[in-house]
Amino acid sequence: DSGVTQTPKHLITATGQRVTLRCSPRSGDLSVYWYQQSLDQGLQFLIQYYNGEERAKGNILERFSAQQFPDLHSELNLSSLELGDSALYFCASSVASGRGDEQFFGPGTRLTVL
Amino acid sequence: AQSVAQPEDQVNVAEGNPLTVKCTYSVSGNPYLFWYVQYPNRGLQFLLKYITGDNLVKGSYGFEAEFNKSQTSFHLKKPSALVSDSALYFCAVRDLTGAGNNRKLIWGLGTSLAVNP
Numbered sequence: 452d453s454g455v456t457q458t459p460k461h462l463i464t465a466t467g468q469r470v471t472l473r474c475s476p477r478s479g480d481l482s483v484y485w486y487q488q489s490l491d492q493g494l495q496f497l498i499q500y501y502n503g504e505e506r507a508k509g510n511i512l513e514r515f516s517a518q519q520f521p522d523l524h525s526e527l528n529l530s531s532l533e534l535g536d537s538a539l540y541f542c543a544s545s546v547a548s549g550r551g552d553e554q555f556f557g558p559g560t561r562l563t564v565l
Numbered sequence: 566a567q568s569v570a571q572p573e574d575q576v577n578v579a580e581g582n583p584l585t586v587k588c589t590y591s592v593s594g595n596p597y598l599f600w601y602v603q604y605p606n607r608g609l610q611f612l613l614k615y616i617t618g619d620n621l622v623k624g625s626y627g628f629e630a631e632f633n634k635s636q637t638s639f640h641l642k643k644p645s646a647l648v649s650d651s652a653l654y655f656c657a658v659r660d661l662t663g664a665g666n667n668r669k670l671i672w673g674l675g676t677s678l679a680v681n682p
Contacts, residue, residue: 494609496670507669543609551614555611556610
């Protein structure tokens with residue numbers, strides 16, 4: 452158990468809908484990262500927050516947005532969902548934003564868009 | 566541009582034999598290098614990292630990796646493979662000289678390791 456929690460574990464929804472994925476980092480970790488993992492595209496970094504502020508951005512679509520709240524939990528919002536958004540979404544956390552900090556991953560949310 | 570390559574999609578090895586999972590990287594400065602493992606239906610787990618110092622890094626579950634600056638490689642190794650080592654392995658690199666958006670980790674596509682009994 453990494454100490455990172457994600458809810459829900461599974462999510463099934465329809466195209467065009469909007470969903471929110473939630474992540475609670477390990478106690479004391481200030482950075483949160485979001486990743487998308489699919490069979491055809493592998494592990495894709497989406498976005499990083501550090502202590503409430505956006506720190507780095509990856510291949511995140513405009514339909515997706517995220518934020519980190521004062522209690523350091525984070526939410527990833529996915530809107531206007533398409534079939535291709537079906538994937539595993541991972542949250543990870545690290546102590547700080549240092550370049551040598553390892554990341555601790557949650558168990559993931561499996562999103563299925565029908 | 567920063568990049569990391571895992572040239573083998575899959576590696577097969579017999580239990581008890583040594584294993585190597587390859588990783589090469591390209592960065593403009595000095596790298597921070599990481600290995601993670603993903604077991605089926607689980608999140609990724611940190612195995613080991615190289616930041617500075619000894620080129621041979623020891624990590625979890627008996628794994629080690631050797632940093633080779635001249636060959637820009639960071640291959641993952643284990644002297645004696647176990648069936649339970651079967652998993653997906655990811656290499657990642659971060660450029661020390663990067664700033665802003667360059668702080669993100671660059672991930673390889675992963676190598677599936679199958680250890681046969």
